[in-house]
Structures are given as structure tokens and as C-alpha cells.
Amino acid sequence: MSGKVRIKDIAEKSGVSVGTVDRILHNRPNVSKTAREKVEKILKEIDYQPNMYASALAYNKSYTFYCIIPKHESETYWEEIEEGVAKACExxxxxxxDVKILYYKRYDYDSFRKTFTECLECNPNGVIVVPSGTDITKEFTDKLHEREIPFVLLDSYMAELKPLSFVGQDSKNSGYFAAKILMLIASQEKEIMLMKQMKDGKLASKQQENREIGFKEYMRSHFPHIKILELDLPLDEDKNEYDGILEEFFKLHPDVHHCITLCSKAHIVGDFFxxxxxxxxxIMGxxxxxxxxxxxxxxxxxxxxxQHAFMQGFYCVxxxxxxxxxxxxxxxxxYMPIELLTKENVDFYRRTQL
Known part of the structure; x- marks a missing residue:
């Protein structure tokens, strides 16, 4: 097989020195046109496939990637992504x-612009970015395209930005799936609560928007008679503020027994209960x-x-x-798998697939 061919074998077949073959394989200078043609002829005949790992190691170059994600608390989805990034580097x-992580404040376009400007000034080899709004993110990704810096979108897919790749769930299908599972236990209800966390009328991400589209599509098609009551819990409030909002909601809607949230904050309602x-x-979250x-x-x-946040971070790098x-x-x-956890299987869930 071509993978077992030694440089010495190629040199003998082409009638040049081992050093000449090595320079050609690693695209180094000081090789005559005649010698290059001889070696390339042999490489083609044997269908030579270079060992890219060995070549990359031999080149001994360093690479810096930047990962741009929202500021976050500990013990969150984003923290698991950081752990996956660190593992890939290891x-x-x-x-x-090396991967450097930069943070921006969600919903704050000035913060996102400041962060991506800092990233561009460092001239990274590649970038991982969690998008903010479409227009502000496009300002950044257009500059990456101009500089021919490859980038991967994480969490939210925006095809119009033309990324090298996307890592995350199929959000619309995920929301559709969530509705289907919820209705296994809530099909006899007249009302259900959809809890959101928003700021200035905006959801946190395109991912959550697409989940909601999938969720409501399923509900309209299969359970149009069930009323969806939307409850907005403001971001970054304390427990007492949330308790007051939830107490008022359930006082007004005593027949609501099922709640779904399409973000990672189901524990706000869970802890209240x-x-x-x-x-x-x-509750489904x-x-x-x-x-x-x-x-x-x-x-x-x-x-x-x-949705395997750890693996998302790992796969991006x-x-x-x-x-x-x-x-x-x-x-x-x-696309990450859409996996359903209950109290019976949660302790067997493995964040990693390494």
C-alpha cells in the first residue's frame, strides 16, 4: 500500500537522493525542475498519500485559534464547551x-464588536464563534472572509455567513422533538406554559428561535387546541424576583401543570416547584x-x-x-445527537464520546 512506501523507495525509483525527495514532499525550495518531475511521476504511479500528521509535526509551526462565546456563570452549557475546547488542545x-477564549456580553452589540475587533487584531489562524445578531455577526465574518481566516459557527447555524463548518444541534428538529415528547404526558391538557428568558423582546440565540419554530410547528399540526401561555422571565434576576413572577403566573393559571423551556434554565422553575x-x-428543559x-x-x-456541549467544544477545535x-x-x-434524559438514566449520561 502507498502508506507503507518509504522515502528511500521513492528515491531509488526516481533516481534522485533521499534529501531531494524529502524537499519535494515538504514543498521546500532548491529542487531542480527535472528532479521534481521525476519524483512526481513516481508519486503518481504509486498513488502516494502523504502522512499529514507526520508532515504537520515536521513543519513545527504553532497555531492560535480564538473562541468567541458569551459571558456566563459557572456550571453552565458554556462552561462545558470550554472544557471540550481545552481537551482538544490537550x-x-x-x-x-493554542486556543484563546474571548467573551462578549449577550444582547450587547457593542460588546460583541469590541470582542471581535480584539480577535482580528491578534490575527488568528482560525476562529470559533457563537453568533450574536445576524447583522453584527456578519460584520465580523465578512472580515474573516476578507482575510481568508477559516471560522466555525457554534451553537447557532447561520448559513448566510458561509462558515467553514457548523457544530451543534439541528435546532428546529430539536424543538419539534421536544414538543412530541412533552405531548406524551400533556396531551389531555388545555394549556401549557412556555417559559422564556428574553431581553428587549429578543431571545438569547438563533438556536432558541429555531427550537421555538419547531416546537410550535408540531403543536399547530397535532394539538392546535392546546393553548401555549408564554412567560418571560427577565435575565439575571435573583431568586425572589423569579419566585414572585412564577407565583403570580400560577395564581392566574391554576390549571397549568406542564411547562417547557427551550433554554438551559429549566431549573429556575424546577427549584420553585x-x-x-x-x-x-x-417540566421539560x-x-x-x-x-x-x-x-x-x-x-x-x-x-x-x-446536546453534548463538551463534544461541541471539542469538535470545533x-x-x-x-x-x-x-x-x-x-x-x-x-449535528449533535438529540438525547432525552430522565431521572432514571441521567446518571448514566456521558458528556464525552472520546
Whole structure:
């Protein structure tokens, strides 16, 4: 097989020195046209496939990728992504890869612009970015295209930005799936609550927008008679503020027994139910973060949809590594599995697939 061919074998077949073959394979200068033609003729005849790992190691170049994500608390979806990024760097340390993480404040376009300006000033080899608004993100990605800097979109897919690749769930299908599962236990209800966290009338991400589209599409098609009551919980408020809003909601809607949220904050409602000893309430949420998992184990959350945040972070770095360092083609869409967790299987869930 071509992979077992030695440089010495190629040199003998083409009638040149081992050093000349090595320079040609690594695209180094000081090779005559005649020698290059001889070697390339032999390479074509034997269908030679270079060992890209060995070549990349031999080149001994360093690479810096930047990862731009929202500011966040500990024990969140984003923290797991950071852990996946760190693990990918650890496994590729022989290739001198470093990933620097920059943060922006969600909903704050000035913060996003300041962060991407800082990133561009550092002239990265590749970028991982969680999009903000479409227009402001396009300002950034247009500049990346101009500089021919490859970038991977994480969490929210925006095809119009023309990324090298996307890593995350198929959000619309995920929302459709969430509705289908919820209706296994809520099909006899007249009303259900859709809890959102928004600011200035905007959802946190395109991902959540698409989940809501899928969720409502299923509900319209299969359960049009069930009324969806939307409850907006403001961002970054304390427990007492949330408790007051939830108390008022359930006082006005005493027949609501099922709640869904398409973000990672199901534990806000779950903890409220636990503190108030609410029985018979069913909550469905997203992301296997510890606060949600605790509520799942205690029964105040019935279902969680997991999306392997750790693996998303890992695959983003790995995609840039394969494309930039190994010069391989990469998949344009990398969808994470849509996995359903309950208190019976949550302790068997594994964040990693390494």
C-alpha cells in the first residue's frame, strides 16, 4: 500500500537522493525542475498519500485559534464547551495549538464588536464563534472572509455567513422533538406554559428561535387546541424576583401543570416547584448542567434534552485542526445527537464520546 512506501523507495525509483525527495514532499525550495518531475511521476504511479500528521509535526509551526462565546456563570452549557475546547488542545499539544477564549456580553452589540475587533487584531489562524445578531455577526465574518481566516459557527447555524463548518444541534428538529415528547404526558391538557428568558423582546440565540419554530410547528399540526401561555422571565434576576413572577403566573393559571423551556434554565422553575412542594407539575428543559440534573433527580423536572456541549467544544477545535493543520476536507454540518434524559438514566449520561 502507498502508506507503507518509504522515502528511500521513492528515491531509488526516481533516481534522485533521499534529501531531494524529502524537499519535494515538504514543498521546500532548491529542487531542480527535472528532479521534481521525476519524483512526481513516481508519486503518481504509486498513488502516494502523504502522512499529514507526520508532515504537520515536521513543519513545527504553532497555531492560535480564538473562541468567541458569551459571558456566563459557572456550571453552565458554556462552561462545558470550554472544557471540550481545552481537551482538544490537550490532545493536539504536539502540534503547538493554542486556543484563546474571548467573551462578549449577550444582547450587547457593542460588546460583541469590541470582542471581535480584539480577535482580528491578534490575527488568528482560525476562529470559533457563537453568533450574536445576524447583522453584527456578519460584520465580523465578512472580515474573516476578507482575510481568508477559516471560522466555525457554534451553537447557532447561520448559513448566510458561509462558515467553514457548523457544530451543534439541528435546532428546529430539536424543538419539534421536544414538543412530541412533552405531548406524551400533556396531551389531555388545555394549556401549557412556555417559559422564556428574553431581553428587549429578543431571545438569547438563533438556536432558541429555531427550537421555538419547531416546537410550535408540531403543536399547530397535532394539538392546535392546546393553548401555549408564554412567560418571560427577565435575565439575571435573583431568586425572589423569579419566585414572585412564577407565583403570580400560577395564581392566574391554576390549571397549568406542564411547562417547557427551550433554554438551559429549566431549573429556575424546577427549584420553585421544589421550594413550594408543588405536586403533579411536569417540566421539560434543555442541557445537562448540574442545576438541571439536580431537579431531574428530585423529580421537579421530568425531561431534559442533552446536546453534548463538551463534544461541541471539542469538535470545533478538531475541525479547525483538520482543516488548517492537516489540510483535510471537513464536514460542513456537524449535528449533535438529540438525547432525552430522565431521572432514571441521567446518571448514566456521558458528556464525552472520546
Amino acid at each position: 490532545l493536539r499539544r504536539d502540534f503547538h495549538i 421544589l421550594r413550594n412542594n408543588s405536586k403533579g407539575m411536569q 434543555y442541557d445537562m448542567v448540574e442545576k438541571n440534573a439536580r431537579c431531574l433527580r428530585k423529580g421537579s423536572i421530568s425531561f431534559l434534552i442533552a 478538531d475541525t479547525l485542526f483538520k482543516y488548517i493543520v492537516l489540510q483535510k476536507e471537513v464536514e460542513p454540518l456537524n
